[in-house]
Amino acid sequence: MSDHAGTEAVLPEGEGVRRRDFINIAAVSAAGVGGVITLLPLVSQMAPSADVLAESSTEIDVSAIAPGQAIKGMFRKQPVFIRNLTPAEVEAANKVDVASLRDPETLKQRTKEGKENWLITMGVCTHLGCVPLGAGEGEVKGEFGGYFCPCHGSSYDTAARIRKGPAPKNLQVPEYAFTSDTIVKIG
Amino acid sequence: MSFPWANEYKPANALTQWLDEKLPLPRFVYNAVGAGYPVPRNLNYAWNFGVLAGFCLMLQIVTGVILAMHYAANADVAFNSVEHIMRDVNWGWMLRYAHANGASAFFVVVYAHIFRGFFYGSYKAPREMIWLLGVVIFLLMMATAFMGYVLPWGQMSFWGAKVITGLFGAIPLVGEPIQIWLLGGYAPDNAALNRFFSLHFLLPFVIAAVVILHIWALHIPGSSNPTGVEVKTESDTVPFHPYYTAKDGFGLGVFLLGYCTMLFFFPNALGHPDNYIPANAMSTPAHIVPEWYFWPFYAILRAFTSDFFIIPAKLMGVLAMFSAILVWFFLPWLDRSPVRSGHFRPVFKKFYLALVIDVLVLGYCGGAPAAEPYVMISQIASIYYFAHFLIILPIVSAIERPEALPFSITEAVLGKDESATLAPAAAH
Numbered sequence A: 001m002s003d004h005a006g007t008e009a010v011l012p013e014g015e016g017v018r019r020r021d022f023i024n025i026a027a028v029s030a031a032g033v034g035g036v037i038t039l040l041p042l043v044s045q046m047a048p049s050a051d052v053l054a055e056s057s058t059e060i061d062v063s064a065i066a067p068g069q070a071i072k073g074m075f076r077k078q079p080v081f082i083r084n085l086t087p088a089e090v091e092a093a094n095k096v097d098v099a100s101l102r103d104p105e106t107l108k109q110r111t112k113e114g115k116e117n118w119l120i121t122m123g124v125c126t127h128l129g130c131v132p133l134g135a136g137e138g139e140v141k142g143e144f145g146g147y148f149c150p151c152h153g154s155s156y157d158t159a160a161r162i163r164k165g166p167a168p169k170n171l172q173v174p175e176y177a178f179t180s181d182t183i184v185k186i187g
Numbered sequence B: 001m002s003f004p005w006a007n008e009y010k011p012a013n014a015l016t017q018w019l020d021e022k023l024p025l026p027r028f029v030y031n032a033v034g035a036g037y038p039v040p041r042n043l044n045y046a047w048n049f050g051v052l053a054g055f056c057l058m059l060q061i062v063t064g065v066i067l068a069m070h071y072a073a074n075a076d077v078a079f080n081s082v083e084h085i086m087r088d089v090n091w092g093w094m095l096r097y098a099h100a101n102g103a104s105a106f107f108v109v110v111y112a113h114i115f116r117g118f119f120y121g122s123y124k125a126p127r128e129m130i131w132l133l134g135v136v137i138f139l140l141m142m143a144t145a146f147m148g149y150v151l152p153w154g155q156m157s158f159w160g161a162k163v164i165t166g167l168f169g170a171i172p173l174v175g176e177p178i179q180i181w182l183l184g185g186y187a188p189d190n191a192a193l194n195r196f197f198s199l200h201f202l203l204p205f206v207i208a209a210v211v212i213l214h215i216w217a218l219h220i221p222g223s224s225n226p227t228g229v230e231v232k233t234e235s236d237t238v239p240f241h242p243y244y245t246a247k248d249g250f251g252l253g254v255f256l257l258g259y260c261t262m263l264f265f266f267p268n269a270l271g272h273p274d275n276y277i278p279a280n281a282m283s284t285p286a287h288i289v290p291e292w293y294f295w296p297f298y299a300i301l302r303a304f305t306s307d308f309f310i311i312p313a314k315l316m317g318v319l320a321m322f323s324a325i326l327v328w329f330f331l332p333w334l335d336r337s338p339v340r341s342g343h344f345r346p347v348f349k350k351f352y353l354a355l356v357i358d359v360l361v362l363g364y365c366g367g368a369p370a371a372e373p374y375v376m377i378s379q380i381a382s383i384y385y386f387a388h389f390l391i392i393l394p395i396v397s398a399i400e401r402p403e404a405l406p407f408s409i410t411e412a413v414l415g416k417d418e419s420a421t422l423a424p425a426a427a428h
C-alpha cells in the first residue's frame, strides 16, 4: 500500500475507494460499452442488405390458372404457390374441424374476402424449407389433396394446412393483394 | 510437462546454438515431436489417427487455398467456376477431387480417433481437457465441411444450406430472424454463398489453433496407451523420434494408399450426383442427403416425427441432433470407472461394440429416404445412442468388476521378469 500513499492522501481517512479505483472502473466501463457498440455493425452487416430487401414484391398474372390448377411464382427468391381451388377442394377444407389442427386456421382466414378459391402460399415447407410437391402439373398432392413435401413427408391439405408429418406450421401466406381481377401483387 | 528422463535438446552447431538463444523453435519441435518427447512404448496403430488427422488438416488447407485461387463465390458463376476448375485449370480436377475426398478421409480418420478415445477411455482424468478440445475441433470440422459443401452451388449444396439453416428456424420466437440473419436473405443466395466462403476459408485455421491447444494439453500428461496404465518409469517409454515418427510414417503410407485409391479410381463414389446439377431454388431434389459423415446425426434429426409435450417435433429433432455431440462433453464425468482401457472392462467392452453397431445403423438410416422402416429404426437407434451415454455408461462403470491391470506398461510388454523390467527403476 505504501506506494499508493500519494493517492490515498487525497481521500479522507477510512474511505476504501481510491481515486484510482474510480478511474479504473470508469475506463473499463467506457471501453466495455465501446467494445459492445462496435459489435453492432459487425452483427448487423449479416442481415439482408438493401438490394435483397428491395426485391420484396412481385406481380403475377393469374388469369390463365383454371380451377384445380396451380402455378409456381417467385417471391424473394423463393417459390410461391398460387392455386385456384375447385369448389370440392374449398368444401373439403371447410369441413375440417379447425380445433383438431396443429396450426388452427380456417380457409377463410388464409384467403382474401370473396376470393376464397385463390389459395396463395409460400412454396416453402415449414419443416426445413423444401419445396413441397403438388403445384406442378402431375405432381403428387399427398394424403390430404393439398401439397406433399418429399423431404421428410409432411402432408398439407387443400388450405395448405399441415395435417401430417414433422412440419410445425401451415404453409405461410405471404402478404398480398389483388390489384385487379387478374393481377396479384405479392409483398 | 514431459517426464524427468526426457532427452535434452543440444544444439548441434553454431547456427542452431544462435537460434536456440534467440527463438528456440528447434528445441520446441524436439521436445514436442522429437527425441525429447517420451511416449509409452506400447502404443498400437489406434494411436496413429491423431497424426493422420493433422495430415488431413494440412492436406485440406493446401488444396483448399489452391482451389480458392480459381473459385468465384458468386451465385451466378460459382457452379461454372467449379466446372472451370475441373476442365480448364491445369490439374484442377485432381486438386478438387483431392479436397473433396480429403474431407471424407479427414472424417474417417477423426471418427477412428474418437472411437479410439471411447474404447481406451482416453477422455478420463487427467486427459479431460484434451478430450473437450477434441469435441470443439469436431464441431468446427462439421461447420467447415457443411459450408464447404455449399460452395459448388449445385442442387445438394443449395438444399443442404436451406435445410441446415432451417434448423435454426426451429428455435422458438427468434428462430426465423436468426435464419434470415445467417443467410443474409430469405433463402440461400449470393449473401449466404459469400459468407460461407469467407468462413470456410477461415475455420480450418481456427481448427489449426485449437489443434495446437489440443496437443499442448496432450503433452502435459502425455499420451495414454492400450493398457490405460500410466507411465511409471523410463522403461515404460521410448522417444517419439525415431520410434513413433517411423510408426506414424508407416501408417501414413497405408492411409495414403487408401486415399489415393479413392482419389484416382472412385473420385465421385462418396459424392452425390445431384450436386452436378446447378442450384435451383424452385425445385427440391427428390431425396436430400448430407455427406456420409453427417448421416448418423441426420438420422437422429429425422427420428422425431411427432410433438413431445409442448416441444414441436422440429425443435426436438434439432435439439437431439446437437445433443448427440454435446453429450460427449460430459463423457469424462459419465463414465466413472477408474479403469481406462476397455481391454480390462468385460461389460463395457460389449456395450462399446453395441454403440459402434448403433452408430453404423444410424448412419445407414441417415442416408436412406425418410420412409419406413428407416424412421422407426432411427428412433430405436437414437434412443439407444443416448441411453448408452446417459444410462448404460454410468451404471456399467458403477457395477462392473474390471480385470486385473498389469503393474506397468513394461510388465504388460515384457512380462513379469523382474530383471528385465523394473531394475532400472530402482536406480531412479
Ligand code: HEM
Pocket (backbone or CB within 6 Å): B046, B047, B048, B049, B050, B051, B053, B054, B055, B057, B110, B113, B114, B117, B120, B122, B123, B127, B130, B131, B133, B134, B135, B137, B138, B207, B211, B214, B215, B218, B222, B223, B224, B225, B328
Ligand atoms: C483436426 C482434428 C484433430 C487432430 C489434428 C488431432 C490431433 C491429435 C494428435 C496428434 C494426438 C496425439 C496422437 C494420438 O493419440 O493419436 C491427439 C490425441 C488425442 N485426441 Fe485428437 N485430434 C483431432 C481431433 C480430435 C477429436 C475430434 C477428438 C475427440 C472428440 C480428439 C480426442 C483426442 C484425445 C482424447 C487424445 C489423447 C489420446 C491419448 O493420449 O490416449 N481429437 N489428437
Ligand code: FES
Pocket (backbone or CB within 6 Å): A125, A126, A127, A128, A129, A130, A149, A150, A151, A152, A153, A154, A165, A166, A167
Ligand atoms: S422439409 Fe418438408 S418435411 Fe422436412
